[in-house]
Amino acid sequence: MIPAAASHHLVEEPAQAAPAIELKNVSFRYPGAETDSLRDVSLTVQRGEFVAIIGTNGSGKSTLCKCLNGLIPHYYVGDLTGCLHIAGLHAAEESVASLSRKVAYVFQDFENQLVRPTVYDEAIFAPLNFGYADYRSRGERALALLDLTRLKERWIWQLSGGQKHLTALAGTLSLDPDIIIVDEPVAQLDPYHARLIYDKLKELNERHGKTIIVIEHHTEFIADYCSKVVLMDQGTLRWMKPVQEALSAVEELTSLQILPPQVTRAAYAADPSRALYPITLEEGEAYFREVARSVSLPGQSATIRSDAEVSAKKEGLIEIRHVSYAYKTVAKERHPVIRSADLHLYEGDRVAIVGNNGAGKSTLLKLISGLKKPEGGLLTVCGRETARTSPEKLADFVAYIHQNPEEMFIEDTVRKDVEYFLKARHQLNDSSFIDEVISRLRLQDLQQRDGRLLSGGQQRRATLAIGLAMRPTVMLLDEPTASLDAASRRELGEMMKELQDRVKLTVIATHDMQLVAEWANRVIVLYEGAIAMDTNPETLFSEPALLRQAGLVAPQMTELSHRLALSPPALTVSRFLERMGIGPISHKEGRWTDGSHEANPAG
Amino acid sequence: MEAMKRTLLDKINVENVKLELMRTAFGRQSTLLGRLDPRILIIWYSIFAVMPWFIHEEAVLFGLLLPMILFTLSSKVSPLVLIIMAIGLLSELAYILIASFLFGGSMEGIWALLTLTLKILIISLASIAVFSSMDPEKLSDALLSLGMPAQFSFGVSYGYRTLPILIEEYHNLIHSYRLRGRAPEADSWLRWRSLLYMAKISVIAFYPLILNTAKRTRTTVEALEVRGFTYSLVNKEAKRLKLAYLRVSWRDYVFLAVSAIYMAALFWTAHAIFPL
Incomplete structure (x- = not known):
């Protein structure tokens, strides 16, 4: 019934020839701004295309999208020049209301887009506002399109991040728009849910003829789903190219801090003279099979090291014995999160706790920090039993960095936040220590600003500084790379390596398998609250079945290694090239090959 | 006696208060x-x-x-x-x-x-x-039906939606204060120092909460605009449809x-x- 309705909709649209979006020489300046945010942008998007917009922060991506749904110039009144045709409408003469019926927009911080208490209310909100008598069936159709019907009665706060994103999408789909714009879908979601969103967008694109535009940093998703790529730079549109051609511009993209997919970078490093490179895993596999034929593949080298033996000699810092924890739900039920976990963590460990949403990663960190007390078993941190120690006391040894940086900013400047811990303990005798921490995390210019007003990457750096200034023995970080763009993620990876001489033990909970591959020397896989595996990254990525079960997506290089039967798999681009016997890598490329020389687990 | 005092004090923590609030607001009961x-x-x-x-x-x-x-x-x-x-x-x-x-x-x-x-x-x-x-949703619709401005009645139901977010964030902010602050050392008579300390952070935690909320509002306001909320304020048909179920x-x-x-x-x- 649903596809029928959609195809009917397609037939009804008469002028197939008219493009979905046509911009001619569009410039825009926010009121009071010194410079134009968009400069002379001309862009044509045909109906049914799946376009990615890429560019660094501040390149004008979001401003461009706000021109498409009418927020500019009808809500943000500024200087708009040029000619905009959107879904056959002359945008300057339309209102936000009429444009938003044609153009759906899912915000990057989609949680704040949800304004109603339940999923169903959210789906019918927009059609109800526009006074459509069939608002109920519109809402239900949108929910059915995204397989959300079974969640209809749920409260928004009961949903996972991925379900919230789908609900936000359903809320806009109920207006049956021609164009769907999604701002950075992957940034806030774990890899599994990100793929789910993209599969839905693909279905909407292919089966229902919607034009899709995504703002995206993750080029591996662009390669898998998009047909065209628009590159924005400092308010101008540099080019619009078919996806393979676009992502093969490795040098240009890397100079703008955009990382092409790992397979593309590997192929480029192997042969920088080609015009087109493989961009997906499948293409990469075919490409490197060809390469492998010409060079002799090295034998099954490198045995897997076990770090457990090395660790045994070191000082034990965290001891977890049969620890269990359950939280109470609103329905007065107990929901077990951690089931009888046993774990010993030692000095020098760089531990990554991985697992899908709800596996208990954050809870485990909160148990170690003393914010939550174990309900069974024994948990000692630096010789202190957490059940008998207040979080304030444990803070002398443990620093805990929240997933959401905004929840770490309790003062009005970054510097005051960094000083807070020592001040509270009357230990702030000389400010040179604080100065050193600030300069180490390159916050000198930002230290007098409010942490809430910084960009994502800067906020992460500020929270790391807050943690370091506590002079902790153990540092706990919850999802440190979530919602960061590629450049900030790299930067954070470097910062994490800096921590090693300051902190005896670092534990992170993360979905970011690239970070795991590059940084960790110990990986704990949580599955439904139990420790499914305690190992090192190489062993983890050698077990595709376990990865899938735990809802993890290995780095592309690892997948490629499996397909080419390299065992153990390479975790980074440069290791992969080494293993393939390709190289030496050009100096320029070396910058972008994930720094595997530092990332190799000690040994 | 001491044990009883402890369990009672342990029960009155942010976690349980949070749960009770959520139950009061969202426990759907007929x-x-x-x-x-x-x-x-x-x-x-x-x-x-x-x-x-x-x-x-x-x-x-x-x-x-x-x-x-x-x-x-x-x-x-x-x-x-x-x-x-x-x-x-x-x-x-x-x-x-x-x-x-x-x-x-x-x-x-x-x-x-x-x-x-x-x-x-x-x-x-x-x-x-x-x-x-x-149900706050019904309260909101009733107020609209009784002639209150739509912005006001929407505010009631939006408050209902944001309550869980605010509670969660407030809880995490309290955590931030506790993880970086210092609790009073000696356990004084009736733990009044500890109580004073907790009372103090539970008040000052509202400041960052308010600032964070103000920052988030920008997306919400844009989303409301795009999703036709402003349009519905002047549209009689939208109001009639919305209230049609009240009998x-x-x-x-x-x-x-x-x-x-x-x-x-x-x-x-x-x-x-x-x-x-």
Whole structure:
């Protein structure tokens, strides 16, 4: 019934020839701004295309999208020049209301887009506002399109991040728009849910003829789903190219801090003279099979090291014995999160706790920090039993960095936040220590600003500084790379390596398998609250079945290694090239090959 | 004794308060008052919240208290709310006794103040019963239907939506203060230092909460614009569609009739037994 309705909709649209979006020489300046945010942008998007917009922060991506749904110039009144045709409408003469019926927009911080208490209310909100008598069936159709019907009665706060994103999408789909714009879908979601969103967008694109535009940093998703790529730079549109051609511009993209997919970078490093490179895993596999034929593949080298033996000699810092924890739900039920976990963590460990949403990663960190007390078993941190120690006391040894940086900013400047811990303990005798921490995390210019007003990457750096200034023995970080763009993620990876001489033990909970591959020397896989595996990254990525079960997506290089039967798999681009016997890598490329020389687990 | 004190104090933590709040707000229960039309309930409430102020006969007031207690029990009100009310009531009684003792007041003064307390109790119970059994969504629609501006009634239901976000964030901010602050060292008499410390951070944690909320609002406002909220403010059809489900049924008439008969009977009995 649903596809029928959609195809009917397609037939009804008469002028197939008219493009979905046509911009001619569009410039825009926010009121009071010194410079134009968009400069002379001309862009044509045909109906049914799946376009990615890429560019660094501040390149004008979001401003461009706000021109498409009418927020500019009808809500943000500024200087708009040029000619905009959107879904056959002359945008300057339309209102936000009429444009938003044609153009759906899912915000990057989609949680704040949800304004109603339940999923169903959210789906019918927009059609109800526009006074459509069939608002109920519109809402239900949108929910059915995204397989959300079974969640209809749920409260928004009961949903996972991925379900919230789908609900936000359903809320806009109920207006049956021609164009769907999604701002950075992957940034806030774990890899599994990100793929789910993209599969839905693909279905909407292919089966229902919607034009899709995504703002995206993750080029591996662009390669898998998009047909065209628009590159924005400092308010101008540099080019619009078919996806393979676009992502093969490795040098240009890397100079703008955009990382092409790992397979593309590997192929480029192997042969920088080609015009087109493989961009997906499948293409990469075919490409490197060809390469492998010409060079002799090295034998099954490198045995897997076990770090457990090395660790045994070191000082034990965290001891977890049969620890269990359950939280109470609103329905007065107990929901077990951690089931009888046993774990010993030692000095020098760089531990990554991985697992899908709800596996208990954050809870485990909160148990170690003393914010939550174990309900069974024994948990000692630096010789202190957490059940008998207040979080304030444990803070002398443990620093805990929240997933959401905004929840770490309790003062009005970054510097005051960094000083807070020592001040509270009357230990702030000389400010040179604080100065050193600030300069180490390159916050000198930002230290007098409010942490809430910084960009994502800067906020992460500020929270790391807050943690370091506590002079902790153990540092706990919850999802440190979530919602960061590629450049900030790299930067954070470097910062994490800096921590090693300051902190005896670092534990992170993360979905970011690239970070795991590059940084960790110990990986704990949580599955439904139990420790499914305690190992090192190489062993983890050698077990595709376990990865899938735990809802993890290995780095592309690892997948490629499996397909080419390299065992153990390479975790980074440069290791992969080494293993393939390709190289030496050009100096320029070396910058972008994930720094595997530092990332190799000690040994 | 010490053990009991500890478990009681452990129970009153942010986690449990949070759960109780969530239960009060989102525990979908079908109650006697919840089945009524929200507009009728609001009108009923506004009569019964004002009326006690004009009644002087204690017998009538006690007669009013009885149904209010029944309504409160039938609304399955969270113990947290009742405890807070009980604390308020007990401290009020204590203050009345002390005040009348200090100022050499007679029993008559105490009696008058007790009557006042009784009135407050009736109104509090009525409020608790009505608002905990009414779905905030229905309350919002009822207000819209009774002619309140759409921005106001939307505010009620949006508050309902953001409550869990605010509670969660507030909880995490408290964590931030605790993880970087320093709790008082020695356990003083009745742990008053610890209580003061917790009281202090639970107040100052509101500042970052307010700032974070202000920052988030930008997306919400843009989203409301794109999703036609501003459009619906001027669109009569949208309002009609939204409120079409509100209907006054026989149940509502019966409820109003029974209330009126009960009041009349109460006054009649009171006058018959205690004539003026």
